Amino acid sequence: MPTGKVKWFDNEKGFGFLASDDGQEVFLHANALPAGVSEVKVGTRMEFGVADGKKGAQALSVRILDAPPSVAKSSRKSAADMAVIVEDLIKLLEHTANGLQKGKYPDKASGSKVAAVLRAVASDLDA
Incomplete structure (x- = not known):
């Protein structure tokens, strides 16, 4: 063949x-x-x-x-590095949640930073 x-x-x-x-x-x-x-x-x-x-x-x-090697997988962070990033993300979200529970949304700059971090972590996990 x-x-x-x-x-x-x-x-x-x-x-x-x-x-x-x-x-x-x-x-x-x-x-x-x-x-x-x-x-x-x-x-x-x-x-x-x-x-x-x-x-x-x-x-x-x-x-x-x-199949050709995946470029995304080859540039992926190690699982240990991602564990540290996710732990930091949890702390950031807990801080944001505490403010929300008190009836206060984060200011525009802080909200944008949290959203950017969430997008970046989601992108790394989805690769």
């Missing part, structure tokens, strides 16, 4: 193209992906069958060989 890499893939449209190792461009439809896989990233190595479609070569029965 031929092998190649995903050249591009549009998850919303459900199709893209593979660049086979022999230089051929092959159409890839989401229906050809393995069960449970609905999207792929550029650079993912695949093994696939090829059929001649109306507009050229088309990939069939794709098997993922290896």
